[in-house]
Amino acid sequence: MKIIDIKGILIIIVVLLFFNLLSSCETNRQEKTMAIINKFKLVETQYRNLKLKLEALKYQATGNDSVKIIEIEKQLTEKEITKRLVSAFNEEFSDKEINDIYEFIQTSAFDKFFNSRETYQVFASKFNDIDEEIKTLTQNFSKTAKKPTNKFKPISVDRADGFYETVNYSFSTDDKDIKLKNKPSLTLKDILEVKKVYSRNNENRPEISIIFTKEGAQKFYLLTKENIGKPIAIVIDKQIVSLPTVNFEIMDGKVNISGNFSEKEIDKMIQKLKNK
Numbered sequence: 001m002k003i004i005d006i007k008g009i010l011i012i013i014v015v016l017l018f019f020n021l022l023s024s025c026e027t028n029r030q031e032k033t034m035a036i037i038n039k040f041k042l043v044e045t046q047y048r049n050l051k052l053k054l055e056a057l058k059y060q061a062t063g064n065d066s067v068k069i070i071e072i073e074k075q076l077t078e079k080e081i082t083k084r085l086v087s088a089f090n091e092e093f094s095d096k097e098i099n100d101i102y103e104f105i106q107t108s109a110f111d112k113f114f115n116s117r118e119t120y121q122v123f124a125s126k127f128n129d130i131d132e133e134i135k136t137l138t139q140n141f142s143k144t145a146k147k148p149t150n151k152f153k154p155i156s157v158d159r160a161d162g163f164y165e166t167v168n169y170s171f172s173t174d175d176k177d178i179k180l181k182n183k184p185s186l187t188l189k190d191i192l193e194v195k196k197v198y199s200r201n202n203e204n205r206p207e208i209s210i211i212f213t214k215e216g217a218q219k220f221y222l223l224t225k226e227n228i229g230k231p232i233a234i235v236i237d238k239q240i241v242s243l244p245t246v247n248f249e250i251m252d253g254k255v256n257i258s259g260n261f262s263e264k265e266i267d268k269m270i271q272k273l274k275n276k
């Protein structure tokens with residue numbers, strides 16, 4: 001007759017339960033992946049980047065394209081973006097690599113390197129001597145640099161009020177020789193709101209702030225997108241009052257007209273823009 005070792009069996013059971021507990025407590029790959037995604041804010045970043053691209057397209061889209069943009073926007077849910085990111089991690093990283101990243105983001109070294117202002121202040125402090133030299137040079141240049149004497153002066157032109165593309169423009173073209181298209185890209189009807197504001201960057205000079213209608217914003221986006229590196233002409237009362245050079249496409253439907261204008265001149269132009 002065999003004697004049952006109750007004590008030995010109990011020990012085995014306890015050991016098995018312990019390992020089962022460890023297994024259940026261990027963070028699995030899916031949880032580690034989600035922790036990495038959340039730590040780096042990948043969902044928010046991806047959403048923001050895609051929304052920015054779609055916002056730019058909205059100004060050009062019509063008909064079926066507009067419908068397609070709406071359909072794409074519906075896909076930009078947190079659940080859908082997360083699912084696609086998890087799929088990318090599964091495709092690109094092995095279990096060991098996921099574990100390595102997960103363990104790193106748990107460390108104080110990660111937070112110290114990526115999220116600590118003090119760390120970057122220490123980095124910057126090692127270049128204080130160079131910063132001071134650059135600051136001194138900048139001040140020296142500012143003292144000796146000649147201020148531009150040729151400020152833009154309004155140019156008489158036989159055109160209706162509005163915003164115009166320039167024709168056959170090159171960098172050597174003088175302002176007085178600027179040629180405009182026959183018809184404006186935007187007219188006063190495309191303006192939703194116009195008011196006087198004061199520039200913080202230009203000695204508190206008065207400026208004209210313009211907000212376009214939705215359709216006007218679309219037109220202005222296309223005008224600026226197609227004329228990067230070239231000036232566009234703003235015509236008021238048979239005069240080109242401003243020739244700003246386009247540095248990038250403008251998507252928000254807003255523009256300021258600035259120049260060497262008096263308060264009286266600004267008020268007169270605003271009144272003209274309001275009387276559509």
